[in-house]
Amino acid sequence: MKSVGLREEQKAGRRQSILEIARVKFESEKYADVTIEAIAAEAKLSPVTVYNYFGNKAGLLLALVSESDELLIAQLEAMIREDPGDLIESVAWFGQILRQHAMSYLSKQTWREVLAASIQFGSQDFGRSYAELDQVLIELMGSLIENLQSNGLLAKNIDRAALANTLFSLQNIRFFQFIADDNISNEMIDRTFRADLAGLAKAFGAPT
Template sequence: MSLRTRQKKDRSNRILEVARTRFQNEGYGSVTIESIAAEAEVSAVTVYNYYESKANLLLALVKESDVRLISQLEDLADNLPEDIQRAVAEFGRIMRKHAMTYLTKSTWREVLAASILEGGKQFGTTYRSLDQALIELMARIVQTYQGRGTLARNLEADMLANTLFQMQNIRFFLFISDENQSEEEANLQFHRDVAVIFADKFKPNLKEVK
């Protein structure tokens, strides 16, 4: 990596870290590009050149968060427990734990609002592509249990994975919308959701396993 490229990356990382901290402490709406630039010791023009808008700064933080999150979920997919209910519940727990480690509830609310308001723009399309990567990881988990014969093989893995992910997303929306709800409470609710989904009708037929 050339010195110029390294310097550009360092500036970009510094801008992101300042933005993350200010969004957390002051609220997304109160923070300006100019204030981020001043603390990052760059010009506002530099911030605009790198990210174009405040919304794109927020999106860059989400992308950075998802890279770290996917690494954790891949570890889960490589070391799955015997029971798929435990695996799916752990998937949700990891997502909520990581989310709260990286951004506050108020900042995540801004992320979700932007994903809706800018649904047809870069923010919305990129946000959906990040979600799709997580759905594909869930599908990998589903397929593993189908391969083990502990989950019915006639289920469409992609469809089930999407359903499970969207169910976890609903719980996440409810979690971040309630400042008083703890991670523990959200985890318990999602665990109950998963137990309902994996009722007897989803168990494999004994003839199918043979």
């Protein structure tokens, strides 16, 4: 009889195998053409097993994003600890890390499906879970702002939570623009985002 530890290890292995197969198929095929049945067949599992793990294709997308965000959060926390500099440099760096990590994990094509699902299923589990992941990133932006305030690079009377939400929302707009168009490079969006931040910095009286 298998031990509980072994069963859990095998379960985790199956889950990771399903996710990797799904990630590759989402990258190489049109999202609409990918089926749970095809993923299950490649994983040598029954479709019921895949449904039990993830529910549906949107659940697979969310699981991929969640897995990606665990690595992203660690990178952002390390960046914040490094005390990157003024408002423009630090927040632009935040955006760079996010975009570079996103592209190292999923293609623009797959991210477009993720963003579409976050809107389509906004009031369902997918949308709520995606919003929770974003909230973690907003809190990290807040930590970055706190760091700037502590170092005298941003006025301490600025509402940290409001500014974190504003900056993250602005970053998200540029991220969506970057994801939406295969012809827009990371460098192009970085220049645009830095121009956005320069305008905000002037408004807040921060160094530019």
